[in-house]
Structure formats: C-alpha cells, structure tokens
Amino acid sequence: MKTTSIPQRRNQAGSALILTLIMGAIGLAILAAAMSWSAGNTRLTYRSAQYNRSVAAAEAATEKVMSQINRDYQYGGENLVIQNLDTYRRNTVPKSLDSSYWSTWEFDDGNTNIGRTYVERIPGTSYIVLDSTYAGLKGYASTYTIASHARDTASPQDVTAGVVQQLELASIPIFQFAMYSSGEMEISCGQAFTVAGRVHSNGKLFVEPDSSLTFKSSVTAVIDVLFARDPLDTRGTPSGTVVYAATNQPVSPVPALTLPIGTTNTPEAIREIIEPPLAGEDPNSPIGRLRYYNLCDMVLTVSNTGITATSGHFNNFATTVPTNEVLTFASTTTSFTDKREGKTVVPVDINIGNLAAWSLTNTSLSSSLIGSNLTSIYVVDRRTLPATSLGAVRLFNGGQLPPKGLTVATGRPLYVWRDYNAPILGSTNTSTTRPASLVGDAVTILSDNWVDGVSASAVGSRVATPTTVNAAILTGNVDTTLGHYSGGMENFPRFLEFWTSVVFTYNGSMIKMFPSLYATGVWNNNNDIYKPPVRQWAYDANFDDPTKLPPKTPSLQKVIRGQWANVAPGQNVAP
Numbered sequence: 113m114k115t116t117s118i119p120q121r122r123n124q125a126g127s128a129l130i131l132t133l134i135m136g137a138i139g140l141a142i143l144a145a146a147m148s149w150s151a152g153n154t155r156l157t158y159r160s161a162q163y164n165r166s167v168a169a170a171e172a173a174t175e176k177v178m179s180q181i182n183r184d185y186q187y188g189g190e191n192l193v194i195q196n197l198d199t200y201r202r203n204t205v206p207k208s209l210d211s212s213y214w215s216t217w218e219f220d221d222g223n224t225n226i227g228r229t230y231v232e233r234i235p236g237t238s239y240i241v242l243d244s245t246y247a248g249l250k251g252y253a254s255t256y257t258i259a260s261h262a263r264d265t266a267s268p269q270d271v272t273a274g275v276v277q278q279l280e281l282a283s284i285p286i287f288q289f290a291m292y293s294s295g296e297m298e299i300s301c302g303q304a305f306t307v308a309g310r311v312h313s314n315g316k317l318f319v320e321p322d323s324s325l326t327f328k329s330s331v332t333a334v335i336d337v338l339f340a341r342d343p344l345d346t347r348g349t350p351s352g353t354v355v356y357a358a359t360n361q362p363v364s365p366v367p368a369l370t371l372p373i374g375t376t377n378t379p380e381a382i383r384e385i386i387e388p389p390l391a392g393e394d395p396n397s398p399i400g401r402l403r404y405y406n407l408c409d410m411v412l413t414v415s416n417t418g419i420t421a422t423s424g425h426f427n428n429f430a431t432t433v434p435t436n437e438v439l440t441f442a443s444t445t446t447s448f449t450d451k452r453e454g455k456t457v458v459p460v461d462i463n464i465g466n467l468a469a470w471s472l473t474n475t476s477l478s479s480s481l482i483g484s485n486l487t488s489i490y491v492v493d494r495r496t497l498p499a500t501s502l503g504a505v506r507l508f509n510g511g512q513l514p515p516k517g518l519t520v521a522t523g524r525p526l527y528v529w530r531d532y533n534a535p536i537l538g539s540t541n542t543s544t545t546r547p548a549s550l551v552g553d554a555v556t557i558l559s560d561n562w563v564d565g566v567s568a569s570a571v572g573s574r575v576a577t578p579t580t581v582n583a584a585i586l587t588g589n590v591d592t593t594l595g596h597y598s599g600g601m602e603n604f605p606r607f608l609e610f611w612t613s614v615v616f617t618y619n620g621s622m623i624k625m626f627p628s629l630y631a632t633g634v635w636n637n638n639n640d641i642y643k644p645p646v647r648q649w650a651y652d653a654n655f656d657d658p659t660k661l662p663p664k665t666p667s668l669q670k671v672i673r674g675q676w677a678n679v680a681p682g683q684n685v686a687p
Contacts, residue, residue, distance in 0.1 A: 170262040178671075188401075189401065201229055202227075218264075222260075238252070246369075249288055274678065276686050283667040286667060290650075293317075310332075311331045324353050332363045339354065347597060372402070379625065386522065410423060411491075414491070420432070446506075449568040451642075460493060486514055517548050526551070531579055533545050545619070549584040549585070561575060570640060583620050585620060587623070588627055599635030611646075616646070618647070618650070621651060
C-alpha cells in the first residue's frame with residue numbers, strides 16, 4: 113500500500129497558534145475578572161460585616177449611656193441626670209475594662225472628640241400622653257439625644273458607623289390612678305363594686321370578689337393579675353365575678369412605676385417620704401427632695417409643752433407663726449376611741465375652715481410665701497404618749513379649702529371628720545372642688561354623725577350619715593398575714609361606724625405606698641368595729657389636668673425609648 117503525505121500549509125499552522133493564544137488570553141481575562149470580582153465581593157462582604165459591627169459598637173455606647181441615665185433617673189430624678197451630663201459624655205464609651213473585645217475600638221461623639229459620647233437635653237419639658245403601655249397616662253417629659261460613632265482600628269478597612277437614640281424622661285404625677293400600689297394589691301368586695309379609673313400594682317394584683325367587681329378603665333400589674341386570694345388569706349376561693357369594661361383583659365407584666373427615692377424602692381423605704389428627716393440629712397438628697405416635711409409651706413410641731421408653727425424648708429423654717437394665731441386653727445384638747453386599734457386617739461385637731469380663713473388674712477406666713485395663700489401643711493407629733501394612746505392628726509370643718517387647695521401630710525395616722533372639700537355633696541361632680549390630698553400613716557373616715565363621746569360604745573351607737581370626701585389619699589395599710597386579710601383596696605380608707613345602707617361618696621385617687629407603722633390594727637369583720645358603707649367612688653378626672661393636681665403631688669419615674677437611627681459620620685441628628 114502506498115501512503116501519500118499531504119504537506120501542511122504554513123499559513124494554517126500560524127492560524128492555529130494565534131487562535132490558541134487568543135483563547136488563552138480570553139481564559140486568563142475571564143479568570144482575572146473572576147478573581148477580581150471575588151476579591152471585590154469579599155471586600156464588600158467584609159465591609160458590610162464591618163459596618164454592622166461598627167453599628168453594634170456605636171449602639172453599645174449609646175446603650176451604656178442610657179443605662180446610666182436610667183439608673184440616675186430612678187435614683188435621684190432628672191436633677192441628678194442633668195448634674196451628670198458631662199460624666200455621660202466623657203466616661204461612658206465601652207472600654208477594655210468592660211471586655212477585651214473593646215481594646216481596638218475607637219469612639220467619638222460626631223464632633224471629632226475621641227472617647228466621648230454625644231448627650232444633649234432638648235430644651236423644654238412637655239406634658240404629654242405617654243406610651244400605650246399605660247394608655248392615657250400623662251406626664252412631664254424631657255427629651256434627650258444620645259449619639260455615638262464607632263470604628264475598629266484593627267480592621268483592614270476604615271469603617272465608621274453612627275447611631276443616634278432619643279429617650280424621654282417622664283415624670284408622672286402619681287394621682288392619675290383610681291388605685292395604685294407600690295407593692296402587691298388586693299381587691300375584694302362583699303357587695304357590687306365598680307372601680308372607675310386606672311388600677312396599677314407594682315407587684316401582683318389579686319382580684320378576689322365575692323360579689324360583682326367591675327373595672328371601668330385599664331388594669332395593669334408588674335408581675336401578674338390573678339383571680340385568686342393572697343396565699344396567706346384563708347377566706348377560701350373568691351365566689352364573685354369580674355368584668356373588665358374598658359379592655360377585655362388586664363395587662364401584665366408591665367414595667368414598674370416607682371419614686372426616685374434612692375437605691376432601695378421597697379414599700380418600707382418609700383414610707384420615709386412621710387417622716388421628718390433624720391438629723392443631718394441633706395434636703396437635696398434623693399429622699400430629702402421627696403419628704404413632705406421639706407416640701408410643705410408650713411410645719412406644725414406638737415410637743416408635750418404645746419403647738420408651734422413655722423414656715424417650711426423653702427426659707428429654712430425661718431418664719432415663726434405667733435402662738436395665738438396657731439391656736440385659732442389647731443388644738444390638742446380632745447380624744448376618742450379607735451376600736452380597730454384598741455387605743456385612745458389623742459389627735460392634733462385642725463379646723464380647716466379656720467386655717468383657710470387665717471391663710472387669707474395673716475401677715476406672718478403670707479410674707480414668707482410672697483403673698484400667696486397656704487397650700488400645704490406638715491404635722492410633726494413629738495408628744496410622749498402612753499402605749500394605750502395613739503397620736504394622730506384629725507381634720508374637721510373642711511367643706512371649703514383654701515383657694516389654691518390644700519395638702520395635709522403627717523407621719524402619724526390621719527382622721528377626716530365630716531365632709532371634706534365638698535361644695536356639692538353626694539356627687540361625682542367635682543367641678544367646684546379644690547386640689548387636695550391627705551397623706552399619712554393611715555386614713556380613717558369619720559362621718560358627719562361622728563360623736564367622740566360614744567366612740568367606745570357598741571357599733572350600733574356609732575351610726576354614720578352620708579358623707580363626701582374629695583381628695584387624693586396617699587397612705588399605708590396593714591398587709592395580709594396568715595389568717596388576717598388586709599381589707600384590700602375596698603377598705604383602704606378605714607371606717608369606725610355603722611354604715612350599712614349609708615353612702616360614702618369619694619372622688620379622688622387611692623395610693624397605697626407603704627406598710628402602716630402606727631395604725632397597725634389588723635382589718636377584720638368584727639361586727640363591733642364597723643359596718644361597710646355603700647361605696648360611691650370615682651377617680652377625680654380633675655387630676656388629668658396638671659393645673660388641678662393637689663399641691664406637692666409626688667411623681668413616678670419612667671424612661672421611655674424614642675427614635676433610633678443610623679447616622680453618617682459627623683452627624684448627631686437622625687435623617
């Protein structure tokens with residue numbers, strides 16, 4: 113077989129080589145592009161991750177400031193926050209002392225100040241409706257802006273991120289609740305009972321009716337709302353019904369609402385607000401700023417030798433009220449029996465009508481008050497009494513209060529005799545009442561028909577007549593112990609008379625703040641102490657208006673989070 117060789121043309125060989133080179137170049141270009149895309153994508157992914165880390169770091173800086181503001185606000189109110197603004201700015205960025213993670217991070221306040229945080233208070237305070245947790249609740253709110261910018265100095269890429277947060281420091285006048293408790297609360301009833309107004313417990317709320325119980329407004333509790341009795345209450349399972357008319361169900365858990373009294377906010381610690389200060393206490397300390405003793409216009413002091421009165425802390429108690437003037441409205445000449453306490457009450461009697469008239473005409477205290485009328489009085493009882501006696505304060509002839517209202521406070525039990533702040537008797541119409549509060553160890557209502565001379569007689573001799581009291585009540589109670597029910601909020605104002613079928617009309621706000629220290633007799637159904645009234649009770653809607661709140665009303669504290677946003681470097685205002 114003969115094989116014939118066909119020679120390859122030179123131009124064909126060159127073309128193949130060129131094609132091969134072209135294809136190789138394309139492949140290299142594709143590979144380079146792929147590698148470039150991959151590297152770019154890696155850089156973008158890393159940058160995105162680093163940006164997110166920087167956002168988280170900046171947020172951590174703002175959160176550190178917010179936690180310190182929250183602590184200071186609860187401890188000492190907004191005055192302490194304002195006092196510490198520069199400390200927040202200089203000393204609150206995350207540091208390696210907090211965690212080694214922060215050793216390579218750098219923070220600035222958006223104004224090129226390294227190691228600082230932007231913290232500013234927006235000028236002005238607004239009285240606003242607060243967030244929906246406490247629907248309709250109002251408070252004075254100050255707004256603060258907090259911003260931080262963060263970057264990791266050890267990162268291959270220089271990525272800075274900023275976060276701005278706003279928060280409101282809300283100061284909530286406490287007399288916006290029909291019923292409030294600084295600890296646990298119990299509400300029972302042996303007759304149909306309607307609660308008109310907000311109800312809040314800073315602990316558990318035991319709803320335990322033996323009749324029909326209706327809540328017409330919101331009900332909230334920090335721990336839980338239970339259809340049950342306190343575990344120490346041995347009266348058996350509640351047999352009544354509950355209706356939540358405003359909302360289908362109560363709301364719990366919710367954040368606590370507390371007073372800024374210091375590091376301890378127990379009911380026992382809160383009781384100090386009604387006591388005189390200890391010797392040497394700073395009146396500008398957290399508890400000093402809340403003591404009624406330091407807040408009131410006039411301090412009435414009762415001792416074994418008589419009664420004296422001075423102006424309040426506002427001018428360092430410098431003005432002395434002449435004794436002959438004091439005796440026109442205050443005396444210590446009466447006594448009566450409190451069957452629940454089993455003691456003889458020796459009261460400091462204050463004639464409110466005479467006090468109001470004196471306030472309008474006196475020249476001693478009015479000059480210290482720069483011509484203003486008296487709006488608050490604190491009573492100190494320093495008498496030495498036998499164990500069988502109980503020192504107390506009793507208010508009477510109080511149908512008409514001073515023009516700007518009146519708060520009466522004492523560390524002792526407080527008795528209210530006859531109608532009080534009641535131009536319209538037996539009515540929920542409070543359009544003509546004046547701002548008023550009653551503050552003491554316990555508050556007991558004595559009807560228009562009360563007679564001291566028969567107070568030790570059987571309950572059938574102490575027959576009440578319809579009585580009206582329009583005032584906020586801030587006081588204590590005797591908590592439930594094994595076999596002894598506290599009496600609940602339905603017996604929060606105490607009674608000593610035969611009230612069956614007789615109406616006690618009350619418009620105000622009931623604030624259970626602490627355990628009673630002096631009026632410690634336990635509640636019971638002893639037929640010789642009292643028979644319960646027909647309760648015609650309502651929250652006084654006047655207290656929704658800050659201009660109509662009782663003088664020296666304490667305020668609860670709440671920190672409300674507002675806007676959160678990312679901001680560009682050098683900016684501290686959300687877009």
